[in-house]
Amino acid sequence: MIKFPGTNADLDVVWVLRNVVSLDASVVWFKEFKGKSYDAIVLPGGFSYGDWLRAGAIAARSKVIDEVIDASSNGVPILGICNGFQILTEAGLLPGALITNDSGKFLCKWVKVRVKRPRGPWLKLAYDDMTVDMPIAHGEGRYYIDSEVEHSPVIKYYGHNPNGSLFDIAGIASNDGLVMGLMPHPERAAEPELVPTGYTAGGLVVWRSLATSLKEGW
């Protein structure tokens, strides 16, 4: 877990990795991060640098991102959640951009999303058109891209598009699925105790996929 000033979901992801899927995980302050030492990297949610300028913009230009890019070219799985997704698009590791919700307001809400063309370490156990429940919590989550995504794995809002994202896109991965960004929070939907009536612990598929992939490959 790379922690920037203002990152706030780092310990949440660590909790789930350790307690739900029994993976070893730790939080690393961005200045101290060395890419080569980790089997997988998560950029957790929060407000890096207080969202000054644009969400994720400053963190994406910090030196640590070069390390992340290096790691990704060496085949290390990378997941950006919420602000982490914003950082990945700002850094050019994933296509598109995330702009202010069409309501103009921050929105925290449980949503349903559908997985399309799952592959790679983060979606190994998912199947095509699988419906997954997770909460979103963002002010700048409206995904913007020039044309429909044809080949890479994507995750789309299902039933209701909460923020005006183009093509209902809630998350997207690189072609091989190695680098993935998600606006919904899989770490908040990985334990039954935290799931409200009418939803299921959809985020689990992401963490179980990672645990399996790290053991068996993907």
Place this chain on the structure above:
Amino acid sequence: MPLSIDEISAIREILGREPTKVEAYMFEAQWSEHCSYKSSKHYLRLLPTKGKDVIIGPGRDAPAVKVFNNYAVVFKIESHNHPSAVDPYNGASTGVGGIVRDILTLGAKPIALLDLLFLGEPNDSYANWLIRGVVKGISDYGNRIGVPVVAGMTWFDKSYNTYPLVNVACVGVVELSKLLNNTPKAGDLIVIVGNSTGRDGVLGSSFASKPLEDDSNNIAAVQVGNPLIEKLLIDALNDAVSKGCVKYIKDLGGGGLTTAVSEITAEYELGAVVELNSLHVREDDMRPEEIIVSESQERMLIVTSKEQLQGLISVLEMYDLQYSVIGYLDSSKVIRIYYRGELVAEVPSSELARPQIKLWDVEVPEEHSSLSKELSVPKVTNFKDALLKLISSPNVASKEWVYSQYDYEVGVRTVVKPGYGDAAVLRLIEVDTYSGIAVKGDGNPRYTSIDPFRGAANAVGECFRNLVSVGSTPIAIVDELNAGNPEKPEKYWYFTQMVKGVSWMAQELNIPVVGGKVSFYNEDLSNATEVKPVTTIVGVGVINDIRKSQTLNLKHVGNYVLVVGVTYPELGGGELLYRYFSIEAGEVPLPRPSTELLNGSYVRRLIDFGYAASVHDVSLGGIAVALTEMCIKGRKGVYVDLKNVPERGCELQDLLFSETQGRYVVEVRREVLNKALEVAHDLGVHVGVLGVVSSGDILFRYSNVDVLEADVDELHEAYENALSKSIEG
């Protein structure tokens, strides 16, 4: 409020000379109502503050209560009414910042925020601007610091159209062995950490200690927040505390450096030497008197020993936080302030922290007896119409427009989320997987403006019920008393009655009031509006197993619905009179502490035994509204016979809409109805089997006569959308 002539001569007497300019500023800040509690101290002594689990009571920046043997819950409430009236966005957001820092002072990790908002009518354009600004301020600040806003309340009333009341509370948790409860000693260093000191909020506490006037001159007294620095403070202080390089922490809040230094030195009978020139400031030309009373946000005072200093500095530098070692504590009992080497203030610490207690005259206002007398209540002609009006009342309707702007999930603790239960339930993952707490805040300005004693007592009662409804055992509360100008006898009366109401009810319920805050001068002179006084209560309960916590949505068709408690004809001050007849008067429902205790213990038993499937307390709009909310949230219908409601002297509309205290609606699993009734019989609790959960409409009957039938989808639509429609237009 500027110092009075008496106070100025008292200062001359203390010093034996004229005060210097810096000293005058220090006394004005420290002796302001906001910092000194001079008009409330005498009455606050009435509150029961002790309990077997209370580790730290009132007096420090925040109190601490023991939970699960080895942990403490630290929680506190604060108001930011004056600043929010002038600048709703910054006023509300800095309120959040301030209350979070109070929690940090005991070494606790902040895990939840609550907001209690008293806002104007959404269709008033100015009020609408205030509403949006306040909510956005809390949203932007709370979200950025990663502390979830999980509960609270929102109330809409004309009396807040130009002057909202913004109360915020924060809850933290700390292992007992890490709780910062040390005694600072002579020789310890004073370190200021965080934001640089600027000219914002200069004498802000003094500004908050007088009525709001034409606001053009007030803007400099409002502080501006920086949530990124606050987030770094949270992370760095949690780190520094766990590394043991901090002895004592104080927030630089109201009164700034003056209050922080004077309270520490007075409390521990110490003195201090401070060099203001050592402090990191925003502007080079700041005068010493500005520095000493500035209320710039995100600053904290840390007391540390010389040995601990290096450890502290390395933590602060890792987070890129600015800091200054500005002086040290000594045993002189005198605060000496230097600026560029020159002594600019020399004040006995105990005297600065001990303003003259004010005991203002009290007079029962004329309107009180006419407002609160028994009414002959008009008759509702169309019950369905009344129910629809109530369900779509902004005070009753879904508050999703508000809470969906808050990240209530961060922290992976929020088990019962906003909109799902009577209180929020959070798991304490530091204790173990299933231990948790419930938190909730309540207040009813209509009750308190008609009858402040009953209104305040009922706020305690409602908070108690909300905590019970989700399956917790209430352990402590904090209170915020929002009142008018204490110098006016008929305004001061509301304050005194509210304190007495809280004190009496808390004592009867055997629940300690471990801390709180008083906000006076909530008046808008530029508008001549009466700002309704209100007492808000925030409570904490413990839950041994969060898997047993209850939500309010009906679960299964065929389950029984019970009403717990006797209903009396108590429509006075209620939502029905207000929404249906535009009456804001009448005898406010009687607080019933012994009933609260008995019925509460019954409901907790139903939950512990696994008999309950959903629970909701009865409050605004009575049984009809409580049951309708359960139907809406569960997307179920219900078939009810009102004849089975235990009651005394009620007419039909009382059975539906009375706001009698101490009652609950509980959905009981079909197969355990008789067992549930047996428990009630054994305890001597009055229970009625209201009816059965259905898949159809909401149908209220009395014997064989239909009273009210409504389509759940129609009510759902009204309930879910009323507030966002009225705000967004």
